[in-house]
Amino acid sequence: MLHILGYAGLIPFVMLPIVSLVWPLVAPAQALLVFQFYSCLILGFMAGAIWPVLYQPPAETTRAIWAVSFPVLAIIVIALLPAYSLVALAGLFVALRLYEYFTELNQHYSRAYRQLRNQLTTVVVICHLAFYIGYAYV
Template structure:
């Protein structure tokens, strides 16, 4: 397993641990765990959108297409922060949608074709776990 894979999977630890801690808070309150989760989620979405920048710099597309892709890359972290500020109790499903939409945007824009097959599979697995984590925590928040 490459370092990139290990780092990707290690990045899932908070997405798995924090929902588990939410239902049984030991060191932090449920509110603190939720705030930490939300901030981590926004950070990771911004990071994943930022990964597009090196791909854009190596892209041979027209300037107009590169400009659209650059705007697309910065849109996701901005929407994530807006959701954090305004979405309230709906932040978790909104954020899950943003993670999925980022992958869809990578496919639709053709950027995904510049990734290796191994990286595409990794991104799909990581995105799936992250989305499930958001939905599980949303369910926990609304059922406890």
């Protein structure tokens, strides 16, 4: 069931760029705004998903601060650097995954969940970069 939910969460990441750039059902600027908000939402959700792991020893306050910083940084990037927000958001998804890996939080996940996270993060990053490149030509 988790795999289905994970893959279903990719639908807006995949469909918004396609719908706005290939089949202009929605104005590109409007699709971009929804994409950015959805990206922040999912980034916050993914960062929040590590909270149960933080409650296991040895949990550190700095880990919790890092975990909540990802969605906060996403909002700041959208507000201050809107032209580069898609690239920055893609980087934040990669940074979150690397954070989990290098802080060894990743070891608390099952192998299946690690694989799912890697797949989902890869698709999300590709969608961000593709939308950025496609939006540059609109």
